Amino acid sequence: MQVKNEDIIMQANKETPTVSLDRRHDVSKNPLCLSGKGVTREFHAGGTHTIAVNNVDFEFREGELVSIVGESGSGKTTLSKMLLGLLQPTSGDIYFRGKKRDISSGRKKKEYWKNIQAIFQDPFSSFNVFNKIDTVLLDCINMTGGKNLPADKKVELMTEACSFVNLKFAELTNKYPFELSGGQMQRLMIARIFLLKPKILLADEPTSMIDACSRATILDMLLNLRDEIGMTVIFITHDIGLAYYISDTVYIMEHGKFVEHGSADEVILTPKAPYTKRLISDVPKIHEPWDLSTVSGSAE
Amino acid sequence: MKNTVRQVFHSSKFVVGFVIFVAILLLIILYPLFFPGNPLEMIGVGTFAKPGTYVSLYDGINTETETLKLPGAADKRLDSVLKREDRIKMVAYLSAVGADIEGLDYMDTEALMELWRANYDETARPSGMTKAERNYYKRLNASLSSMGSSGQMTVTEHDSSGEEQVVATIGTEDYVNVSDVANTKNLVLGTDNFGRDVLKELVSAAGTSIVIGLIAGAVATAIGLLLGLLSGYLGGFVDDIIMFVTNIFTVIPGFVLLILISYSLGQDKRGAAIVALVIGLTSWTWTARSVRSQVISLRNRDHVNLSRLSGHSLWRILMTDILPYIASYVVMAFILQVSSGILAEAQLSLLGLGPKTTEVPTLGLMMNWAMLYSAHLNGSWWAYFPVILMITLISFSLNLMNTGLDQVFNPTLRD
Numbered sequence: 001m002q003v004k005n006e007d008i009i010m011q012a013n014k015e016t017p018t019v020s021l022d023r024r025h026d027v028s029k030n031p032l033c034l035s036g037k038g039v040t041r042e043f044h045a046g047g048t049h050t051i052a053v054n055n056v057d058f059e060f061r062e063g064e065l066v067s068i069v070g071e072s073g074s075g076k077t078t079l080s081k082m083l084l085g086l087l088q089p090t091s092g093d094i095y096f097r098g099k100k101r102d103i104s105s106g107r108k109k110k111e112y113w114k115n116i117q118a119i120f121q122d123p124f125s126s127f128n129v130f131n132k133i134d135t136v137l138l139d140c141i142n143m144t145g146g147k148n149l150p151a152d153k154k155v156e157l158m159t160e161a162c163s164f165v166n167l168k169f170a171e172l173t174n175k176y177p178f179e180l181s182g183g184q185m186q187r188l189m190i191a192r193i194f195l196l197k198p199k200i201l202l203a204d205e206p207t208s209m210i211d212a213c214s215r216a217t218i219l220d221m222l223l224n225l226r227d228e229i230g231m232t233v234i235f236i237t238h239d240i241g242l243a244y245y246i247s248d249t250v251y252i253m254e255h256g257k258f259v260e261h262g263s264a265d266e267v268i269l270t271p272k273a274p275y276t277k278r279l280i281s282d283v284p285k286i287h288e289p290w291d292l293s294t295v296s297g298s299a300e
Numbered sequence: 301m302k303n304t305v306r307q308v309f310h311s312s313k314f315v316v317g318f319v320i321f322v323a324i325l326l327l328i329i330l331y332p333l334f335f336p337g338n339p340l341e342m343i344g345v346g347t348f349a350k351p352g353t354y355v356s357l358y359d360g361i362n363t364e365t366e367t368l369k370l371p372g373a374a375d376k377r378l379d380s381v382l383k384r385e386d387r388i389k390m391v392a393y394l395s396a397v398g399a400d401i402e403g404l405d406y407m408d409t410e411a412l413m414e415l416w417r418a419n420y421d422e423t424a425r426p427s428g429m430t431k432a433e434r435n436y437y438k439r440l441n442a443s444l445s446s447m448g449s450s451g452q453m454t455v456t457e458h459d460s461s462g463e464e465q466v467v468a469t470i471g472t473e474d475y476v477n478v479s480d481v482a483n484t485k486n487l488v489l490g491t492d493n494f495g496r497d498v499l500k501e502l503v504s505a506a507g508t509s510i511v512i513g514l515i516a517g518a519v520a521t522a523i524g525l526l527l528g529l530l531s532g533y534l535g536g537f538v539d540d541i542i543m544f545v546t547n548i549f550t551v552i553p554g555f556v557l558l559i560l561i562s563y564s565l566g567q568d569k570r571g572a573a574i575v576a577l578v579i580g581l582t583s584w585t586w587t588a589r590s591v592r593s594q595v596i597s598l599r600n601r602d603h604v605n606l607s608r609l610s611g612h613s614l615w616r617i618l619m620t621d622i623l624p625y626i627a628s629y630v631v632m633a634f635i636l637q638v639s640s641g642i643l644a645e646a647q648l649s650l651l652g653l654g655p656k657t658t659e660v661p662t663l664g665l666m667m668n669w670a671m672l673y674s675a676h677l678n679g680s681w682w683a684y685f686p687v688i689l690m691i692t693l694i695s696f697s698l699n700l701m702n703t704g705l706d707q708v709f710n711p712t713l714r715d
Binding site: 081084086109110113114116117118120121122125126127128129130131139140143 | 601602603605606607608609610611612620621624
């Protein structure tokens with residue numbers, strides 16, 4: 001109860017979060033940050049053969065906010081794991097800043113992970129419950145070469161990161177992540193990214209498990225982070241409405257394939273693929289009848 | 301952590317197991333402090349002395365006596381010397397001389413003696429009775445006559461010149477106070493086949509067996525944990541190799557492997573620590589398999605992925621992001637391994653493949669000695685029953701603690 005009160009107070013002290021269309025960027029001239037050609041991932045288990053991601057091509061530019069939208073099981077998470085380097089593609093290549101990505105050794109992986117970080121869907125399982133919040137943030141400072149910094153400088157950095165996400169480090173120190181609310185934990189995750197300042201952030205449905213009030217705050221912070229650091233944000237979501245509001249570019253994924261991609265306006269206001277149309281019609285609208293026949297019907 | 305400990309000690313099963321185990325540990329630690337000495341010291345020359353208090357006869361003679369006129373003392377004395385076989389033979393004699401034995405209970409000493417005194421005739425030659433039998437009855441009658449009378453016993457010893465000197469005259473009503481006798485020994489559990497104090501041996505053996513169990517459990521858990529962590533987390537080729545080896549060890553019956561290794565080592569090399577090591581080396585497989593399955597369910601958790609993205613080393617991820625999550629499971633596995641280590645030692649020793657018999661007693665060795673010297677056939681229950689009880693109590697307490705922990709860490713099992 002106390003935690004929720006603190007949330008409300010912080011929210012009240014802050015300017016209203018803004019998630020609006022005018023925060024989109026034109027990134028068409030920016031150099032390529034992450035791209036892929038024919039990326040495929042297959043799984044074999046007990047005689048079953050599944051193609052989770054099927055021969056996809058993509059181009060994400062520096063400073064771009066890209067949304068990958070699709071239903072559960074469409075291959076979004078498998079693709080995100082391949083982008084993060086946690087899973088190897090069965091075939092196809094991924095390019096980082098124009099060069100073929102090489103994560104063949106532990107050292108090369110570590111080097112790559114300095115450039116790409118993630119925020120996961122479930123804030124409650126994203127933290128090691130045995131590590132204190134200080135440890136989580138100190139790890140980030142150590143990872144960015146700040147291991148030998150004096151203790152007060154480290155505290156200063158952690159305080160700065162926490163204040164970026166409207167948290168007070170002094171109140172968090174010596175606490176465990178599970179003592180925070182879901183919204184606070186997800187903000188702490190953004191504070192972590194603020195310290196790491198990667199080139200690419202992969203946000204895998206970061207708002208799907210938190211309440212609607214905290215959602216706008218989290219999205220606002222993600223957009224601030226993109227503006228502040230100039231990083232590429234890959235936003236994985238099943239909520240096409242949300243994708244429209246925050247994205248520069250949208251990729252629609254169905255059964256492991258990209259069925260449509262382009263600028264957010266282009267894809268969502270003038271959809272071409274039947275699957276995109278269905279996703280749009282599935283979004284419930286206040287003051288309008290909701291056609292449930294399309295929800296359960298097929299894309300065709 | 302504090303909350304977890306509180307939860308653990310709220311489990312009645314864990315508390316009962318813990319209390320029994322701590323009581324056994326206290327016995328093992330405190331008993332040698334109060335009753336020091338080598339548990340393998342042979343204090344008895346004969347085998348299997350019954351449990352009870354032993355008083356030195358020699359010292360008793362030289363101890364100041366008190367005269368006590370206790371009612372029924374003569375009958376009790378007769379009762380104690382008149383064995384069952386003697387009574388049956390007395391009834392046979394009475395029957396042979398035509399005495400009225402109708403309704404006689406041969407265990408009723410008073411009635412039997414009355415009839416005996418009335419009918420026994422040293423000169424009688426009942427038909428069919430051999431001379432040897434008549435002599436037996438003469439000796440028996442003499443013994444019974446002296447026992448029943450209020451006579452005296454004279455104790456003599458040879459002095460330096462070889463002449464007999466009267467040392468003491470003992471009457472049937474002379475008693476000594478046990479605390480005045482210089483040498484007495486209370487053998488709560490008697491002695492074993494080698495004349496060793498079974499209680500002292502049992503306490504020492506329980507300690508050794510628990511140490512064997514702890515070493516075996518630690519070795520098995522360490523190997524199983526390490527292989528399970530690596531196999532479950534790394535997967536792929538490493539997993540295939542580790543699981544191949546694990547499956548081979550699983551398919552070969554562990555106990556047979558244990559017997560073969562113990563036998564091939566030879567008795568000279570089989571100290572308690574070596575036996576514990578061999579038990580540990582042959583019983584890690586199920587720990588490895590179960591830890592592997594736990595790790596597989598953890599390795600794709602978000603916090604583990606985040607740790608990988610933070611560039612943490614394999615060792616750090618295993619130790620800080622995976623091991624703490626399965627720690628309760630590992631503790632439970634360790635407790636079970638300790639319990640099964642103690643049982644495995646007992647089984648091995650029972651087969652004569654346990655530790656060297658000259659160094660330390662173990663619960664298994666005590667069972668082995670009792671079996672070799674036919675304690676179970678000659679009714680010397682004190683040589684093996686307390687050992688069985690001790691093994692059962694240790695194993696029971698460990699398993700009870702394990703079940704209690706399981707209920708705390710796995711809420712679906714709570715009552």
